[in-house]
Amino acid sequence: EVQLVESGGGLVQRGGSLRLSCAASGFIVSSNYMSWVRQAPGKGLEWVSVIYSGGDTYYSDSVRGRFTISRDDSKNTLYLQMDSLRSEDTAVYYCARRVAVVQGVTKSVYFDYWGQGALVTVSS
Amino acid sequence: QSVLTQPPSVSAAPGQKVTISCSGSSSNIGNNHVSWYQQLPGTAPKLLFYENNKRPSGIPDRFSGSKSGTSATLGITGLQTGDEADYYCGTWDSSLSDVVFGGGTKLTVL
Numbered sequence: 001e002v003q004l005v006e007s008g009g010g011l012v013q014r015g016g017s018l019r020l021s022c023a024a025s026g027f028i029v030s031s032n033y034m035s036w037v038r039q040a041p042g043k044g045l046e047w048v049s050v051i052y053s054g055g056d057t058y059y060s061d062s063v064r065g066r067f068t069i070s071r072d073d074s075k076n077t078l079y080l081q082m083d084s085l086r087s088e089d090t091a092v093y094y095c096a097r098r099v100a101v102v103q104g105v106t107k108s109v110y111f112d113y114w115g116q117g118a119l120v121t122v123s124s
Numbered sequence: 125q126s127v128l129t130q131p132p133s134v135s136a137a138p139g140q141k142v143t144i145s146c147s148g149s150s151s152n153i154g155n156n157h158v159s160w161y162q163q164l165p166g167t168a169p170k171l172l173f174y175e176n177n178k179r180p181s182g183i184p185d186r187f188s189g190s191k192s193g194t195s196a197t198l199g200i201t202g203l204q205t206g207d208e209a210d211y212y213c214g215t216w217d218s219s220l221s222d223v224v225f226g227g228g229t230k231l232t233v234l
Binding site: 114 | 126155156157159161167168169170171174175180212214215216218222223224225226227228
């Protein structure tokens with residue numbers, strides 16, 4: 001059974017740092033594309049970052065330069081290091097397995113498994 | 125402001141049918157596949173459809189997905205109170221080179 005379990009959320013001051021972890025079971029993290037998606041209180045979903053199986057990483061404009069996605073293959077765990085946190089980073093952060101399929105010029109990108117979420121609150 | 129446009133809310137009575145629209149453009153829905161997610165209150169999103177109309181195992185066939193041009197539609201028949209949730213559409217945007225989501229639609233089963 002596939003399972004994703006986040007940890008590391010909490011309250012942090014503006015400008016501070018926090019590291020989220022996402023422990024996976026039932027599949028191999030390093031063989032898949034893994035993402036972080038966040039949801040601000042009462043708001044919709046926002047893609048944050050992805051790490052490809054080959055190790056390439058990408059970020060949304062809102063977090064590029066401040067957040068770092070990584071993984072530990074020996075622990076089958078995904079991480080999100082969040083630095084220079086801002087009040088607008090307050091959200092529930094979900095790790096999710098991302099699937100991407102290209103068929104000619106048509107791309108299919110979706111998230112088939114999600115963790116339970118970790119709440120990050122940035123206080124001013 | 126979300127790249128994909130969804131109605132903020134829809135409602136219908138138990139047993140009835142409801143549809144939720146998701147409108148985009150040629151850079152996203154028009155040329156890429158759409159996925160749909162269900163988020164029950166206080167829980168994580170759950171994949172309902174991928175590649176417009178493909179249902180993961182365990183998703184009842186009361187749920188349907190379709191796409192036409194730059195819009196997609198989620199349909200739910202035989203509404204149950206347990207279907208009350210927020211529903212999100214998502215797709216790849218070729219211009220932004222990013223995954224984009226709709227703003228979400230809150231379904232109320234009266």
